[in-house]
Amino acid sequence: MTKATAVSIQKKLSKTSDTTAPRLSVIIPAYNNPEMLRKCLESVYDSNYKNFEVIVVDSASPNKAVSDVAKEVNCKLITLEKDYGVANARNIGADNAKGDILVFFDPDIVLEKDTLANFSLAHEDPKVKIVQCQVDNKSLKPGFAADLIAVIWEHQLNEMYPNPSFISTMSCSIDREVFKELGQFNVQLGWGEGGGGEEFEMGTIIKQHNYTIYQNNSFKVHHHFQDFWPRFKTLYKRSYIYSKLVFDKEVSLNSGNGTAHQGINSLLSVAMLPTIVASFVFPPLLLAIPAIILSQLALEPKMYAHILKVRGPKFFLASIPVLHLWYLAMGVGVGRAFATHVTTKTNRTLTWANFFLSETPSYVIFYVNAICNARCKHCFINWDDQEKLSKKALTLEEIQKISKSFGKVKYMSLTGGEPTLRADLAEIARTFYNNNNLEILNLITNGFGPRKIIKDVKKILRWCPKMHIQVHFSIDGIGKQHDEIRVVEGGFDKLLQSVEQVRALQKFYPNLHVGVITTYSKFNKHNIYDIIDYVTLKLKLPLYMNYVRGTTYDRSAKEIDLKTFKDASKVVAIRNTSSQRNRIPRPIDAMNNLAPKLITKLEETNQWQTPCRVGSKMIEIGHDGTIFPCEILNVNFGLIQDFNYDIRKILAQDKVKKFVKDIVDEKCKCTWECALKNNMLYDPSKYPLLAKEYISLLIRKN
């Protein structure tokens, strides 16, 4: 940027004083290409609308001139240490925005003088919260391919009018509060050049939240569109990402995202190559070539008519082979997405086999910290053992190394202390989801920090879309009783806030289960049925009863009455399954219902129920890296740090193998539900009982 240009922009800046209009936060993600960014910024500051701020998020551009351009105009510049894609940059811009309306622009667009005013005007209608505008049908970057893209974009935005199904982040605006409610752009889908999956996903989320995107074609921006080959690559990547989302049933085919016609056209382009080759052997096949081209024209008549109308016959004829090749790129993308989908499906089926055959435990309980904002009387953590509790918790980097040493993890409980007191809880969940194909995550929380809980749960849901997430709140009493057991004044009210906020997310996420865990102890045995009624009938949530265990903080907690536990468990089983609220997969619910029966039998008869598989099929990771088999015995296998963070190495020790053999040979027994549920999976003698529970669940639900 020349000094003169910088000064002229600064002068315009000084006039931005109209504070009666809504304040806009213009967010521009930038990566290299300072010249385009300069043009974009110049046009923003040249607007006749004055009440705005500009946030440029530079995703670690190697070209330092990008930051220089932003610094010269004195806008808010955020420089990231690493490039995590445009979706991430936009999210960070939104986090730092102060305006009422967020306006997202790509750095390669140029605004008209009234573009900002028009965005602001569109939001004057109270029902309008999300707007996108038209794009000029002449590319700022010269060239045939770039102009062809511009014409097609114009056509597509016309087709999407008035309510597109996906959001075009090239130039759009979103009410800031609505953006907060929607959550953020999905960083994993918006990665790299030609990303764009986050735009499709955001379109679906907008619909789920009952909002509408308004396509306003009365104003436009100008865009530097791509040349032929960059477009070829972008279309390949985009169609791969989009088709993957369609195959995975995360978005649906529609006129905004992509249609069946476009899919068929892509396949026709893919079919062209073998047709040409085969025609050397069988010449009549040459006739199929014009037939394919005519079919492609016939499938998209409006688009070709628009090209003809806007650019005339020469341009139209030249566009046919170019579009044919771009369809080919899309066809290859669709094919790759299909192959990935089939492979993933097959792998998922095989993971059930892995669950039984895996060399590393498929069930992991991870104590992510040793701090808590409660002091529950029935807690089995010794809060006076400062030496143990003050040990440093594993860092996220260490956890990532541990995760990589595990094979498939089917089920993981994140607990603590209070797990949501850990800042990077969602990142931990994402680590196991990405590295270990984690299928079910169980998050156990006391619910005393609503804001952090909702933030964590939202992040996990967005980052781990295929995972089943169970959020279990601990409720041990009603109102003051709960506060007294948990030793937290006012805790019950905060807990209810958390329950309501997390439960509200179920509307948008069918993979989210919300339930309650009640620890049956001396402190609630007298009114356990009131608590069951409160949770299952008033809160309308499924409930799971835990039998107080271990050495409790208040030693008297275990003075309980077994018959009440047995009878109450029966009521709980019926209540849980008599409604559709329960989103726990049925086989797991069958295990949940069988566990209290085994506990009761064990307590009544003192008879061993099932071989224990802790140490081989199930493992616990302490906050400091201690690996231990169960929370009942005072046994540990050592610190994983001493084994290069490798679970296989720690489990390969002779003392571990001996432990695993001894607990089976010596018929070790206890009432710990988690171990019992896991053990029954590896004990064929329990399969008839499980089948019986499963069938009664089916009967009760129907």
Ligand code: SF4
């Ligand atoms: S039971 Fe849970 S919430 Fe209560 S003190 Fe123990 S760790 Fe904290």
Ligand code: SF4
């Ligand atoms: S039976 Fe209970 S106490 Fe024994 S090893 Fe298994 S979980 Fe631990």
